[in-house]
Amino acid sequence: MAMHLQRREFLKASAAAAGVAMLPGAVRAASANGKLRTAHVGVGGMGGADLNSISSHPMVEVAALCDVDLARLNGAGDRHPNAKKFRDYREMIDSLGDTIDAVVVSTPDHTHAPAAMTALQHDKPVYCQKPLTHEVFEARRLRQVAAEKGLVTQMGIQVHSSAPYRRAVRMIQDGVIGKVSQVHAWSNKNWGYDGGAFTNEAAVPDTLKWNLWLGT
Template identity: 40%
Template sequence: MPKITSTNRRNFFKLAAGTASITILPASKIWGADAPSNQFRFAQVGCGGKGYSDMKNTIGSGAKLVALCDVDKSRAGQAFKEFGQLPIYDDYRVMLDKHDKEIDGVVISTPDHTHACIALEAIKRGKHVYVQKPLARTYEECQTLLEAAKKFGVVTQMGNQGHAGMGLKLWEQMQRGNEFGDILEVNCWSNRPVWPQGMTAIPPAEAIPEHLNWDLWLGPSAKRDYAKKYLPFNWRGWWDFGAGAMGDMACHNMDPAFWIFKLGLPNKIQAKASAPAGISYPAWSEIEYTFDKSPVTGKPLKLTWYDGKKLPPKPEGSHPNLTLGGNGCMVVGSKMTAMGGSHAGRPRPIAFTGKEYSTDVKEAERHWRAESKKYKNDNHHKQWVDAAKAGDQEAPGSSFDYSVPFTQSILLGCVALRFPGEQLIWNDKNKNFSNHKKANELLNFEARAGFNLKL
């Protein structure tokens, strides 16, 4: 097809004016899905591991990749090789400066401690953001992201992809139909950590690999010596970089409870752990959240998180050989108890309260399996891409309006791990713990020079 310049375009319309009729095709018909006016152009920050799949899923959702950024050339090697014709950076700030007019959105798939500073820089430039879970490492960072998204009017999504799945819709149907009865308790759990935790000493310094920009990897965190015990995945177990087992899986496994019961911030939190969290998270933990009132149930609700191979008790009336699995969510009600697997997985009835296990449970499970066929899994990345193109801030299921208070609740649980056995009382109006000064000091941290965490 010949190139249509401004001159021959005018001649084309002059010629067309003398014909009996003419059909003017919309740009989308001429250019297909890649019509320049309809493109959603994005940059990927963090291109290895989960970043690679986020990038491919975003492209598969109709977006156009225009630039890549990663501080680790080895970890991002596959992406850099596949998209080597595009601009590649190790500093997101430089990338955003150079391609400000070419980028509509940014996908952020980096370690937890860098989520907020990257997302904030993008949002302040008016870029839509998809941020991997958890949104940030501290309560205050999450709050800043929410306020920034509202101020700059961008479309947001947290990367807890199970939120777009069929399972969450089935959980909703159960709750709407009052299948549980009164909610007695909620239990969520994970087989994480599958990386080292419980460390009490900083590892000795080692030589920085040539493929890694260690200073940029540290981002807003205080400078420290490189050690291979931090990378590529073990950073999750270190307090300064990750959020432990909860940071990895609670955004998935607690999602059904927070969504169907419309939970916000808890009123009280109390933790048990193998040891108090310090420079690292404990080997195992149990964290009890108390919500004085759920907007859905109108009553107090208790939610308990288990990790490190700790599990909730099996409900009475369940099959004697019931296995809970490595990850899940269980809602215990006065009528029925249901359980779903990882990533807001499809729930299934496992017990009827006050009754011995019988074929009634199997019949109920068959019924709800059939009900699940009415639903389909949505594309979490496409939700964000389509909403960003439409400028619809409310369309993504895990937009910051939902995912910020959800993540903040998880992070308050992380703070409770520093003080196991002590009950922390949260004052949502004042946005702090009313009874614990030291806990309040952990709600934020000061970014080092060159990295911004302020709106």
């Protein structure tokens, strides 16, 4: 994408790439400097990586940060001092209204679906880390709401947004290989968490709002 694209053109190009027509209401708000104003839900771990990557784009302005862990939130806030800070994503999305243009969801897996749905219900395009949902019906409902509102959505998953994967998706959508009835996948992954089982005796860190982490 050409770097000289204006903010509205950037959003429209993103919509075209996702195969979704954007409603005028999704692009009517414009910041004084013409940048895309993002709100980030979850700024530690993968959320921190997403924040660093997205904020590096010259057309992006980080408008808001949200994390249930105050240590993570303050760390991200130090790097983005002009961003508003929140502990509860529901409060953030509800209060900021048209001062944000898109929401990035990079929380623990169990809160992906509710955070993404909250953003969509407030007419905000969403970039959400994998897994998008825990249940199939949640994914179908997110797709339905996004389609009804004409909002751009994307799920973050390493490599899968690259050109070869996009070509494969287009080939399937165009019927090049016929109707797909089965998909077989495999992995040689042999890494991950290999520590002992967690216990109920671990203390909740003072910086963490436990109920918000649970999603309540």
